[in-house]
Amino acid sequence: MALRSVKTPTLITPVAVVSSSVINKPHSIRFSLKPTAALAVHNRQPSFYGIGSNLNPKPTKFRCSASALSPQLKDTLEKLVNSEKVVLFMKGTRDFPMCGFSNTVVQILKNLNVPFEDVNILENEMLRQGLKEYSNWPTFPQLYIGGEFFGGCDITLEAFKSGELQEEVEKAMCS
Secondary structure, eight states: OEEEOOOOTTSEEEEEEEOGGGGTOTTOEEEEEEEOSSEEEEEOOOOSSSTTOOSSOOOEEEOOOOOSOOHHHHHHHHHHHHHSSEEEEESBOSSSBSSHHHHHHHHHHHHTTOOOEEEEGGGOHHHHHHHHHHHTOOSSOEEEETTEEEEOHHHHHHHHHHTHHHHHHHHHHHO
8 A cells, every 4th residue: 555645735735644453454544634844755565474564664755945046146156156267166165175075176176286266065055055056966066167167076087187177277267
């Protein structure tokens, strides 16, 4: 039996309560109305012998939210990425990276002696979520060169190994 609670436009969701005797009494399902902020999906599929049964799963939650990238935040991000030739949005700072991927990009930029602006995305959740939409890139760090999104850690590492990163940085510094 699969039960799904579906978010209604009024934010009142029918929630199913299933007792442990549901196998013996299929009619022992109660519904109540409870306000909710998230959509929960409960999959409970009892098997005949109890093998592979999933009677106590955690609900999967889906958040439906409006865009985190407001016009004001978009304007701020555009000014920020264009304020310096190289900007790195990262977890932590260049002096204290809080993520191995961020540290890798910092070390690459330091190796190339590139002056760059570092922005700690952990300090502002709205910035963090808005930047994901702005760049259309879901992860951090995010490197911008010459006002354009260059890539994350993997792309930056590959470009460093091939020499492409140094070319892009030199081109941005000369413009």
